[in-house]
Amino acid sequence: MSNSGQNPSPAAAEEARQIIKIIDLHKWFGEFHVLRGINLEVAAGERIVVCGPSGSGKSTMIRCINRLEEHQRGQIIVDGIELSNNLKNIEKIREEVGMVFQHFNLFPHLTILDNLTLGPIWVKKMPRREAEEIAMYFLEKVHIAEQAKKFPGQLSGGQQQRVAIARSLCMKPKVMLFDEPTSALDPEMVKEVLDVMISLAHEGMTMIVVTHEMGFAKSVAHRVLFMDEGRIVEENTPDEFFDHPEHERTKLFLSQILH
Amino acid sequence: MTVYEPIEEFTDLKPPVTSIGVLGWIRSKLFNNWYNSLLTLATLYLLVKVVPPFIDWAVINGNWNTTGAACHQSKGACWSIIHANIRFIMFGFYPPTEQWRPLLAMMLLFALLLVSRNRRWWSKYLGFAWLAGLVVMGLLMKGGLFGLPAVDSGQWGGLPLTLILSVFGLTAAYPLGVILALGRQSRMPAIRYLTIVYIEMIRGVPLISLLFMSAIIFPLFLPEGVTINKIIRAQVAIIMFTAAYVAEVVRGGLQAIPKGQYEAAESLGLNYWQTMRLIVLPQALKIVIPPTVSILISAFKDTSLVVIIALYDILKTTQSTLSNPEWMGFSTEAYLFLALVYFICCYFMSTWSRKLEKELQT
Ligand SMILES: Nc1ncnc2c1ncn2[C@@H]1O[C@H](COP(=O)(O)OP(=O)(O)OP(=O)(O)O)[C@@H](O)[C@H]1O
Numbered sequence: 206m207s208n209s210g211q212n213p214s215p216a217a218a219e220e221a222r223q224i225i226k227i228i229d230l231h232k233w234f235g236e237f238h239v240l241r242g243i244n245l246e247v248a249a250g251e252r253i254v255v256c257g258p259s260g261s262g263k264s265t266m267i268r269c270i271n272r273l274e275e276h277q278r279g280q281i282i283v284d285g286i287e288l289s290n291n292l293k294n295i296e297k298i299r300e301e302v303g304m305v306f307q308h309f310n311l312f313p314h315l316t317i318l319d320n321l322t323l324g325p326i327w328v329k330k331m332p333r334r335e336a337e338e339i340a341m342y343f344l345e346k347v348h349i350a351e352q353a354k355k356f357p358g359q360l361s362g363g364q365q366q367r368v369a370i371a372r373s374l375c376m377k378p379k380v381m382l383f384d385e386p387t388s389a390l391d392p393e394m395v396k397e398v399l400d401v402m403i404s405l406a407h408e409g410m411t412m413i414v415v416t417h418e419m420g421f422a423k424s425v426a427h428r429v430l431f432m433d434e435g436r437i438v439e440e441n442t443p444d445e446f447f448d449h450p451e452h453e454r455t456k457l458f459l460s461q462i463l464h
Numbered sequence: 465m466t467v468y469e470p471i472e473e474f475t476d477l478k479p480p481v482t483s484i485g486v487l488g489w490i491r492s493k494l495f496n497n498w499y500n501s502l503l504t505l506a507t508l509y510l511l512v513k514v515v516p517p518f519i520d521w522a523v524i525n526g527n528w529n530t531t532g533a534a535c536h537q538s539k540g541a542c543w544s545i546i547h548a549n550i551r552f553i554m555f556g557f558y559p560p561t562e563q564w565r566p567l568l569a570m571m572l573l574f575a576l577l578l579v580s581r582n583r584r585w586w587s588k589y590l591g592f593a594w595l596a597g598l599v600v601m602g603l604l605m606k607g608g609l610f611g612l613p614a615v616d617s618g619q620w621g622g623l624p625l626t627l628i629l630s631v632f633g634l635t636a637a638y639p640l641g642v643i644l645a646l647g648r649q650s651r652m653p654a655i656r657y658l659t660i661v662y663i664e665m666i667r668g669v670p671l672i673s674l675l676f677m678s679a680i681i682f683p684l685f686l687p688e689g690v691t692i693n694k695i696i697r698a699q700v701a702i703i704m705f706t707a708a709y710v711a712e713v714v715r716g717g718l719q720a721i722p723k724g725q726y727e728a729a730e731s732l733g734l735n736y737w738q739t740m741r742l743i744v745l746p747q748a749l750k751i752v753i754p755p756t757v758s759i760l761i762s763a764f765k766d767t768s769l770v771v772i773i774a775l776y777d778i779l780k781t782t783q784s785t786l787s788n789p790e791w792m793g794f795s796t797e798a799y800l801f802l803a804l805v806y807f808i809c810c811y812f813m814s815t816w817s818r819k820l821e822k823e824l825q826t
């Protein structure tokens with residue numbers, strides 16, 4: 206991959222295929238206008254960090270991408286498939302888009318291994334043996350293979366989140382969405398999860414990450430988006446974004462999270 | 465600044481001794497303060513007043529294998545009423561020469577239930593065994609094949625009838641209740657309102673009135689000459705009634721499942737039924753095992769209400785022996801026996817549920 210290094214070149218990303226295209230996206234919760242015209246294009250292999258104040262619609266935006274939330278206006282096109290009420294399309298898109306949640310959302314009644322094989326077996330109709338091989342491969346990758354037979358409740362938060370990442374990877378997604386994956390973790394566990402995400406980034410995975418971990422943004426993101434009140438207010442490379450923010454609101458926000 | 469003393473060595477301390485021997489136990493559990501002592505004494509007094517006379521009546525002076533007349537002479541319990549009428553109590557009007565058939569059917573049922581108690585034996589084959597078992601039991605009860613004389617279901621009664629009504633009633637009501645609970649959460653308004661109306665209507669009437677309806681009103685709507693077996697009609701009423709209650713309990717369990725579980729399942733690409741079957745129901749049903757079993761136990765006892773539509777379940781057969789002049793007046797003994805039968809069945813259910821709960825704990 207040409208763009209998997211530390212210093213990404215936007216030109217390379219430009220050339221690559223558009224994997225996500227969001228055009229004039231609007232969403233309302235009842236009367237409340239949450240997303241007010243989002244435009245975003247993501248190239249294959251591109252890594253995007255989204256930040257912004259609480260309630261600005263970051264979660265809602267990425268949840269629209271795999272239809273956990275339904276949008277009311279505009280278009281979302283994932284890998285050439287447009288999200289609509291067509292159930293077949295929704296299923297196809299969900300197979301290609303993995304999601305990692307703030308609170309892990311592992312299935313507590315299943316072992317770690319069963320958590321991972323569930324998707325491949327039931328959605329991809331893979332034989333159990335093959336699914337388990339894949340699951341073990343990804344568990345190795347997140348350094349947690351020895352816990353395969355345990356239940357989620359027996360693991361620490363950081364371990365659970367790594368399992369959750371592995372669970373998504375087992376579906377071989379083309380895009381990974383992360384919604385504040387480290388903000389429910391104790392500080393000493395944040396690093397182990399970020400390390401997994403960084404190694405994923407180096408393999409060229411397309412990622413959209415909602416996070417306030419600025420170190421992560423600086424080291425792997427191609428672009429940082431700043432959202433406020435349902436809009437993308439500012440968008441830039443990490444270096445420019447942190448060193449020379451343009452908008453007042455961005456400056457204010459950065460001064461708050463960087464103390 | 466505080467400086468903590470280093471702990472010299474790792475010394476294993478024994479847990480503190482709270483009581484020594486039986487006397488210590490009695491002291492600490494029964495006489496540890498004035499009101500507990502008072503309660504203990506009062507309980508002892510009651511036991512002394514009640515237990516010896518009961519043993520006197522039930523065992524020492526009890527009649528086990530006598531005629532009714534002999535019983536009337538004695539001041540002890542007359543267990544002979546059970547002994548002398550056991551066949552009628554157990555099997556009702558089932559032809560006496562054929563009563564080995566319901567007996568065999570019941571034994572088969574108990575065997576299957578016992579095997580099913582152990583979750584390690586739950587498999588496809590156990591499912592097949594149940595199917596085969598039900599067919600054999602039906603064949604034994606009904607006859608008419610393989611040289612077994614046919615026995616009309618009007619003659620079925622006693623314990624087999626109670627068990628049929630309960631086993632079929634509970635096994636059908638449970639899945640139906642789960643489906644109703646899912647329906648009540650459905651995003652489709654038509655389905656949601658239909659299930660709400662159903663559940664609320666059923667819960668709004670007593671089981672007795674449902675049984676009456678099924679026995680008396682329902683046949684009025686059937687065309688001339690068409691009759692539906694009375695047992696089946698009672699069975700349907702019991703299933704409909706129990707399912708509504710199961711539905712509400714299961715709904716409680718469904719509400720306890722966090723939204724994140726649905727979202728994680730959806731984002732993996734599981735569809736609605738897969739999400740329910742693999743993620744939501746296994747967790748929700750486990751949470752509601754205790755209240756569900758309560759409902760099933762009370763449904764089991766409620767099957768005795770079928771007496772009002774003249775079905776001879778074990779309650780009715782037991783009562784009937786009391787109207788025989790020879791055995792009139794021994795209702796205490798008869799009902800104690802009946803209570804024992806019901807208790808054994810209910811106790812089986814409740815221990816099974818506790819066992820299941822423990823095994824499913826993760
Ligand atoms: N299901 C919902 N129903 C109604 N309003 C909602 C719902 N989900 C989110 N909102 C509202 O939409 C707005 C945007 O929410 P969103 O979760 O996208 O914010 P966010 O940027 O992710 O914030 P945070 O940093 O706190 O996670 C908030 O004001 C929130 O209260």
Ligand SMILES: [Mg+2]
Pocket residue numbers: 263264265384385
């Ligand atoms: Mg959020």
